[in-house]
Amino acid sequence: MGYIVDENTKVVVQGITGHQGSFHAGEMIKFGTKVVAGVSPGKKGTQHNGIPVFDSVMDAMSTGANATMISVPAPYVKDAAYEAIDAGIKLIYILTEHVPFHDTLEIFHQTNVRGIRLLGPNGPGVTRPGVCKIGIMPNQIFRKGDVAVASRSGTLTYEIVNAITQSGFGETTVIGLGGDPVVGMTFIDVLKLFYEDPETRRIVLVGEIGGNNEEKAARYIIEHGDKRKKVVAYITGRSAPKGKRMGHAGAIIERGVGTAESKIKAFTEAGVKVADYPDDVPGLLK
Amino acid sequence: MGYIVDENTKVVVQGITGHQGSFHAGEMIKFGTKVVAGVSPGKKGTQHNGIPVFDSVMDAMSTGANATMISVPAPYVKDAAYEAIDAGIKLIYILTEHVPFHDTLEIFHQTNVRGIRLLGPNGPGVTRPGVCKIGIMPNQIFRKGDVAVASRSGTLTYEIVNAITQSGFGETTVIGLGGDPVVGMTFIDVLKLFYEDPETRRIVLVGEIGGNNEEKAARYIIEHGDKRKKVVAYITGRSAPKGKRMGHAGAIIERGVGTAESKIKAFTEAGVKVADYPDDVPGLLK
């Protein structure tokens, strides 16, 4: 799975009998994703929406699974992730929100030293139209095309992807990084992939206040960017007051770090056009 | 440092002001090793045998150090190793004996996931005649040649290396793996290096009772061995009674596992001649 997800991605859903896991597993199958197994302790040998259910990820590996969607309550996420690491899963996507960030820190470093990819927590997942979707993005908004999108939010991503699709473009890949202060993939990680991907010709980064990942991405674009690929950005939180968390745990301006101004300035200096409104993004891609 | 140690190996000695650290640092310099720094908290800015002393490994990195010899009391070994890992050292050799094996387990896995090489604990180190020596092997017994030696013991290694040198051969590399049940490098690890090394034409493995590393090495030789390189083995502990530790913590026959017979049989089946006495080794190399 060089490019996060591809035709060979086979997904196990940890927490498949939960409300979210169950619903989104079904949606993923409708999208064409190979959902090969579910995990729910004590439900070994049953089926859920036609998906075989196993007691453990280790048992589910017999289906050829190489990726997991973790949709279990926050207190159990770390255990679920460690189970996936132990079983040899190569891509771990955590849907759950409100995971303690210390748990995410540990999960991140454990996956990082082992070359396992971590996506999330608290993000909408990854979608490659026509290929594979892992996560909770609405199936209807996508069309295959040449725009790659990476975003720190969920619904706003759908809004922007929908606008891109409506305006005649389409997407190679849409990646939701997650709205927490610590997440598995950053803008720099996905920029590398987008620049390497021959199908991607345009890139959209949807950032928000908090942290300095946008600033680092801007520096990366200056130093390593491929000028043939146009990059457009949108930053939310311009109107956010200092010290207030705007919904996402990561979206907070602390001690002057993480302001929208700083991010917009960094992108502008890197030659990245920054949209004022979500609807402006498709226009800037032209 | 592709081949454990080479001309670019620069050694820091953790515990340089101790008896062992001090003496062997001097011997290593006499051998031609680039001992670039010593570490001893609170001794920053002093010199020891002409070697600059630092408070921490991190500070000592300014000398270009890339390897460490750890010679601190057993209770402090884990901290010293973690300090070296944190500072970015690429080869960690632990001279100290009686390190709790749980500490070694942790050190091993921490180095292993980071691609850091761990040698020891409780071994004599590594010597490449004419190139570099890290550890406590006597300088006088070596001559540059085409025999590579790997051993689980110390003095017995010197005995055998001496016999090899006396009989007209010489050594490419001599590696002491360490006498503990858990050590950083195994026979398989070093066999890979020996097979890859163009200068090595003969290989000597000095094993002992306990564990099944020799059996695994024999299997590796059958499956991956280069038949142009002759492998000779010697196994100690034929006369050891079950359940008694013969000096080394690793040298113990438990529940029938780890007997000399099993190891000798495995090597013989792999086409490896096994010497009855240490002095017989050079004869079998011809």
Added chain:
Amino acid sequence: MNLYEYQGKQLFSRYNIPVPGGYVVDSIDKLKKFEHPVVVKSQILLGGRGKSGGIKFARKPEELVPAVKDLLGAKIRDYTVKQLLIEEMLDIKKEFYISIALNRTERKPVIITSPSGGVEIETVPDDKIFRKNLDPLLGYSAFLGKEASSFMGFDRDLSAQFSKILQQMYALFIEYDCELVEVNPLVLTGDGKLVAADSKVVVDNDSLFRHKDLNNEDPEKTPLEREANEKGYSFVELDGKIGVIANGAGLTMATLDALTLHNGKPRNFLDLGGTDSTEIVVNAFDLVLKAKPTAILVNIFGGVTKCDTVAAGIVEAKKTYNIKQPMVVRLSGVREDEGRKILTDNGIDAFSEMMKAIEKVVSYVKVN
């Protein structure tokens, strides 16, 4: 969650980090006998309490009661002082800084220490600051204390005290899921002891399920924010006029930004979250209406939360609360047509494009 100074110090005590002797009072009759000079410290979550008059000294017995009377119930900036920490006055020889925080950029805990304590760490020059990122897989090791002590220029005894404090702060940082554990100043007393003269401990809200011993109300929150949070909404009060209900934190923030750029200031941030339920929509209106907005904007991009569910909620809320304010609705995405029909059937118009809705709602507050 921010802990009060005295709460942080209670944790410090449990972790064997030295703190001055002291006790907390919320009324004057709980004062204990004056035995030695004390500092009387307002327990409010405000940096620079001292400069704002929140800290007083009682060197003699007769100074204690006036100091307590002055501070209890006083209003310091936006905070009312409800509790005081009465603490033994330290013989201060020198002040240092030490903290462990989350370094978001590196995704690692970072140790920060400085020989320049007692001032905001942001004002200390870089060459006076020791920074060290900690690999979470390695955890705390003794060498970290040695490295930091070497930078601080401590002798063997102070190095041992300092390393112990650092180790214990790290244990607290990990075991209590902290975002920040800060001691500023860490005081060197006349008799050569290091003592934590202040504490700042911030605990990850998402971890509170495993720290049942901590149950602060966050005093930085308004009563309405607290009510909303208890009901499970992400909700922030702002100082504009337009009440906002949207779905998704990012889209909600984008909605506030768009309003602001159009000179229509929002009254609140409210994210419906990712659950598809009419009741959640109705309750959201209840909260927004309590904030007394001049106009209301509902901005929905349907995904998991479907447009028709929201539409049904809007209709129900309009009836239930007899909403008088002008309301602008924007619906797009999953089940958009069904949602729009529900609204139309009940005499409510809905935009499809976000920007049109923004412009419309701003026109209402401008007219007013």
Added chain:
Amino acid sequence: MNLYEYQGKQLFSRYNIPVPGGYVVDSIDKLKKFEHPVVVKSQILLGGRGKSGGIKFARKPEELVPAVKDLLGAKIRDYTVKQLLIEEMLDIKKEFYISIALNRTERKPVIITSPSGGVEIETVPDDKIFRKNLDPLLGYSAFLGKEASSFMGFDRDLSAQFSKILQQMYALFIEYDCELVEVNPLVLTGDGKLVAADSKVVVDNDSLFRHKDLNNEDPEKTPLEREANEKGYSFVELDGKIGVIANGAGLTMATLDALTLHNGKPRNFLDLGGTDSTEIVVNAFDLVLKAKPTAILVNIFGGVTKCDTVAAGIVEAKKTYNIKQPMVVRLSGVREDEGRKILTDNGIDAFSEMMKAIEKVVSYVKVN
């Protein structure tokens, strides 16, 4: 270090691993009142105590004293019974196996469980054994208990009990630096509880500096071995005639092997270690002489331990202890010539080649 069953169970109790009620006695007058049927278990470090008669049952009050009298002071194989564990008899419904050990091959702790308990795990067929290597960087996680329980076929309640026991065994394994924590059998009682009916705990000797609460004499060691270990020597008593002093564990083992292949059985294993000191050599002779060998072999390859230092030690020991036995010395390596001169000056010959020395010393015991 092997712990006695009762010591292991004391640790189990501390880690909330259920054990039967019981107490330890070392004399008959310490027996408590008989209140329910009990098992009387000899506290000796021997597998298969039961088969060897080391365990008796007292179902009625009048059976207790005879059982205790039978066992206390009894000799079972090589062990003298000094302590008994008097333990509540369990209502055994089923017996399982569970252990955590070091997997040397993988360099990881390994969990082993089996529904076939109460027998040696080596005799259980592979398809009845659950084996799981544990990544030390990940540590223990709840999924491990679920995986093991799923293999065992446990229902939800037993799975919860079993997982808890496994988790606590792992905590004990790590915190007490264990080589092995084994419960065999783990008993399912009539009222549905899992109870550890036996314990086998082996602690790494090298870790004892941080486990001051454990200070067993290892009963598998002879008094002379204990004396030698206390003096810092690696020393093992064997049943031959040739006393051996060598340097380095590997070379010492090779020396014993060579003697054995020459039909000259060694009396002991003694490694001088890597310190260069005459006193260590002299004390080594003291130990070897106490083992009353027929002849003595000293085999030195000089490195850190230098040949002249050893030679000086040999000379001093010969005088001090007035050694009568024939002694063969082999010196090679660092400062060999200097060492040989010291010996020659004192009328002692020394070989340079190990095999010659082996042949010579064997000739002495063959003559005898």
